[in-house]
Amino acid sequence: MPEVTVESGERRVRLQASPIPATATLGALIASATESGASPTPTEAATARCDDDGDKRPARQVSAEINIDFATKSADVVQTIVFRNREALPLDSIVLDVQANQWEDGFQLMDLTVEGASADYDLNLNRLRVSLGEPLESGCRLEIGLMFRLQPAPIRDGLRSYRGFFGYSARQLNLGHFLPTVSARLDDDWRIHDPIGIGEQVVYDVADWLVTVTVENAPEALALAAPGRVTPLGPTTWDIELLNSRDFAISLGDGLYASELQLGNGVTVEVYTFADAQIYANGVRLDGADHVLKETENALPLFEKLFAPYDRERFVIVQGDFPDGMEFSGLVFVGGAWFTSFDGGPRNYLTLISVHEIAHQWWYARVGNDSALNPWLDEALATYSEYLFIEAHYPAFKNWWWSFRVAGFFPQGKVDSDVYEFATAREYINAVYLRGVQMLHNLRVDIGDEAFFQLLRAYLAAGDGQIAEPTLFWRQLAPEQRDLTLATRTEYLRQHDDKVLFGAVDN
Numbered sequence: 001m002p003e004v005t006v007e008s009g010e011r012r013v014r015l016q017a018s019p020i021p022a023t024a025t026l027g028a029l030i031a032s033a034t035e036s037g038a039s040p041t042p043t044e045a046a047t048a049r050c051d052d053d054g055d056k057r058p059a060r061q062v063s064a065e066i067n068i069d070f071a072t073k074s075a076d077v078v079q080t081i082v083f084r085n086r087e088a089l090p091l092d093s094i095v096l097d098v099q100a101n102q103w104e105d106g107f108q109l110m111d112l113t114v115e116g117a118s119a120d121y122d123l124n125l126n127r128l129r130v131s132l133g134e135p136l137e138s139g140c141r142l143e144i145g146l147m148f149r150l151q152p153a154p155i156r157d158g159l160r161s162y163r164g165f166f167g168y169s170a171r172q173l174n175l176g177h178f179l180p181t182v183s184a185r186l187d188d189d190w191r192i193h194d195p196i197g198i199g200e201q202v203v204y205d206v207a208d209w210l211v212t213v214t215v216e217n218a219p220e221a222l223a224l225a226a227p228g229r230v231t232p233l234g235p236t237t238w239d240i241e242l243l244n245s246r247d248f249a250i251s252l253g254d255g256l257y258a259s260e261l262q263l264g265n266g267v268t269v270e271v272y273t274f275a276d277a278q279i280y281a282n283g284v285r286l287d288g289a290d291h292v293l294k295e296t297e298n299a300l301p302l303f304e305k306l307f308a309p310y311d312r313e314r315f316v317i318v319q320g321d322f323p324d325g326m327e328f329s330g331l332v333f334v335g336g337a338w339f340t341s342f343d344g345g346p347r348n349y350l351t352l353i354s355v356h357e358i359a360h361q362w363w364y365a366r367v368g369n370d371s372a373l374n375p376w377l378d379e380a381l382a383t384y385s386e387y388l389f390i391e392a393h394y395p396a397f398k399n400w401w402w403s404f405r406v407a408g409f410f411p412q413g414k415v416d417s418d419v420y421e422f423a424t425a426r427e428y429i430n431a432v433y434l435r436g437v438q439m440l441h442n443l444r445v446d447i448g449d450e451a452f453f454q455l456l457r458a459y460l461a462a463g464d465g466q467i468a469e470p471t472l473f474w475r476q477l478a479p480e481q482r483d484l485t486l487a488t489r490t491e492y493l494r495q496h497d498d499k500v501l502f503g504a505v506d507n
């Protein structure tokens with residue numbers, strides 16, 4: 001058992017090297033995460049391995065065995081993270097982002113090892129700082145082993161309900177932002193933020209995820225919705241491989257049903273809904289799943305044409321028992337209320353939120369950004385992508401979109417605000433999303449369609465697989481375009497100084 005002492009409000013734990021029942025499993029996972037396939041001997045465990053030359057894989061390789069009890073909606077997890085230091089300087093500690101620990105009882109850590117040996121750590125809110133006995137030199141890698149229990153909370157009303165992607169209803173268990181992740185490295189530092197109820201705060205580098213999910217006490221009609229390559233190993237056990245992904249999210253549902261469609265480009269779209277996604281209005285049967293499939297068939301190829309090809313074999317949409325929607329890589333949630341209130345046709349939130357979450361596959365999943373400090377980079381672009389979709393497929397409803405989605409809220413505020421500046425989610429959305437789409441549309445008018453779409457593609461190409469700062473977006477503007485967009489930038493941005501936007505060296 002861990003010896004726990006409390007110091008100055010933080011939980012500081014010194015772990016004992018005593019064996020625990022699942023150590024063998026953890027050892028096996030660690031071994032499977034190494035190229036040699038051999039379990040580390042104590043001597044090997046003491047030194048990190050440094051043969052990183054030519055390894056093109058992401059700096060983070062995550063393996064996890066997740067045992068879910070569907071009756072209690074809890075999960076026991078054995079996880080290994082192989083982390084490579086690809087920076088010039090050595091690291092004397094590793095900071096993990098543990099989103100699940102922001103919730104009371106959400107995360108209970110049972111064991112933590114570095115290279116198979118117990119390690120010191122501090123867990124404070126979502127920050128888990130692991131001290132390294134020896135610094136991790138540049139070009140070297142190490143393995144962090146974790147054993148923990150997750151207990152998501154029931155999805156309730158109020159602001160917290162928007163975090164239903166780590167929560168459950170009677171019929172659904174959603175696991176998003178639930179596995180500890182090695183924080184992003186930006187500007188020679190860990191980029192990790194305090195969680196709050198408005199917007200998002202995660203900043204993630206891409207990783208490879210190899211996960212086995214086993215469900216106990218599974219109801220007969222249980223289905224798993226998961227991104228990547230899913231291989232069933234039994235009725236309630238699956239292997240999931242998701243490569244080059246900022247996150248890993250799954251959903252389990254009792255009575256969750258998949259509707260499937262293969263797009264012309266070979267991508268398989270799966271929409272997972274419950275029975276209540278089929279509704280009857282004025283004697284007409286409306287099928288929300290069919291509608292979302294159809295609009296995905298419209299939206300995904302459009303965004304491929306405008307931005308870049310979609311980079312996965314599958315795209316999964318899940319009816320979430322929580323409000324609004326939420327993007328992950330290869331899997332998104334669309335709020336159940338948008339399905340049950342579906343009134344047919346494209347002019348509704350079922351259409352717009354589905355399209356919005358699809359657009360996040362480029363603006364977030366491909367080009368990452370700091371969602372706390374620069375949320376406009378993905379949210380304004382995802383929201384403007386809704387307009388691009390309406391413009392291409394339902395041009396008669398362009399004015400409807402501006403009025404329904406933007407003007408009706410009389411948006412105020414600066415686009416380049418961070419999530420901590422707002423008292424309400426509405427004010428945040430108005431400033432960042434809605435003023436954001438106004439700014440993007442004005443930029444398009446300033447420089448013309450061709451240059452505008454070239455700007456989006458250049459930003460995507462420059463930031464693909466990276467975490468972009470706003471300068472990366474603005475620096476795609478040619479010098480003459482900078483002049484043309486000056487008035488727009490001055491109106492919508494708090495920070496519109498050329499030296500800051502374009503970088504002093506480039507100006």
Ligand SMILES: [Zn+2]
Nearest residue numbers: 356360379382
């Ligand atoms: Zn969004």
